[in-house]
Amino acid sequence: MQTQIVHESIEEYKLYNKVLEGNKSYVKKKLAQDEDYFRKLAKGQNPKYLLIGCSDSRAPPNEITETDPGEIFIHRNIANIVIPTDLNINCVIQYAIEHLKVHNIIVMGHTCCGGIKAAMKQDSVGGLLDLWLNQIKLVYEKHQELINSFAEEDDQINCLCCMNVREQVLNIWRNPIVQKSWQEGHPVMVHGWLFRVETGFIEELSLEDSIPEEMSKIFKIKFKPPKVQSPSQHEDEEGNAISPMRARRRFQRMQSRIETGIRHFTIHMQNVDEEEIEHKLVENIEQDLSV
Ligand SMILES: [Zn+2]
Structure with missing residues (x-):
């Protein structure tokens, strides 16, 4: 048993080391193209987009959009959820809008999402995870009629992936930081994407129809105008x-x-x-x- 653990650990360490070797090769390639590449990058970032995506290793935002480091400000969590009281994501949103002056926020879900799949089942995946998945279960409950109208399980999962993106876009629209930026004349546009892992293409979801008008009355926040306006x-x-x-x-x-x-x-x-x-x-x- 002991020997087996040692052997497994050696194999795992080799895999880990491969990643660091990959970094050396990456630096070499970049410097071959532009010897000042990293010096320029070190001067600062000027991203034009904030992307909220899933932590899934198959949905890397820069790679699938052919963008470089410095171009997208990124927040990732399991199943790309925007929880109104999540300190982490709210700091990311506030920094992106107020300091980086980002005008485009993108919520990107993806097909075959493990988080979405787990939320559709009743089996426990662990205390904290069950708690996290509750957010997706709420979306599932709200749209279950539409989701259950699909016969195939994969289609049901992908439908919930889309509905989840829509709900998270709504959460951004309701977000006080975003609302404040609109009132201050900073146009933040919110987009919903579905990345199709099986084809590599991104689908833009049409979202305007899905915004209930009454939502704005309930969630609208009136901010006191700044002293100098x-x-x-x-x-x-x-x-x-x-x-x-x-x-x-x-x-x-x-x-x-x-x-x-x-x-x-x-x-x-x-x-x-x-x-x-x-x-x-x-x-x-x-x-x-x-x-
Ligand atoms: Zn996912």
């Missing part, structure tokens, strides 16, 4: 004060218009230069938001 904050173009609820809707509408607009123009205006597309987009969106 710039004219653009809390006011529309005519200088009228914008309610927190209206601010959120305006940004949601803006995000939705940008998304559909970009899709429309890239499909129908392939020979038009980017500047013109942007000009048309701004024109359309401004017109739409002023209604």
Whole structure:
């Protein structure tokens, strides 16, 4: 028995060492491409996105989006959950918005998620884990009719993966830090993704329809205006004060218009230069938001 443990530990240590060897090879490759690569990286980060993903080893955000270190600010946990009282994730959200000035928050779930699968079963996976999975069970309970309408277990799991992303996007919309940023005129857009492990593709989930209007009334928070307020904050173009609820809707509408607009123009205006597309987009969106 003792010998077996020693043998197993040697094998495990070799595997561990392989990871460190991989790091040496990574540094070598990067320096071959650019000898200042790490010196530049050390100067600071300027990520444009906050991604909240699953800890699953098959869903590495940088690799599947071909982005480099420094481009995405990342938080990962089991089944990409945004728990309103989680100190960890709230610090990440606050830092991303208030200090890194990130404008895009992405919740990325993935197919074949072990956390989602475990939440659909009644077997215990351990005290703390059972507690964590409760959050997903709540989503399952809420959408069980739709989820159970699928005959295959894999389809049921993937459906809950999507529903879980939607619910976590809602949790971000309800988040006071995010709401405060909207009221202060910092446009944070929230996106929901499903990464398909079996194909490698990311699917953007359409989320606007899933936001119940009454949610905003219950969760809206009124912040006291800052003592020194710039004219653009809390006011529309005519200088009228914008309610927190209206601010959120305006940004949601803006995000939705940008998304559909970009899709429309890239499909129908392939020979038009980017500047013109942007000009048309701004024109359309401004017109739409002023209604
Ligand atoms: Zn997962």
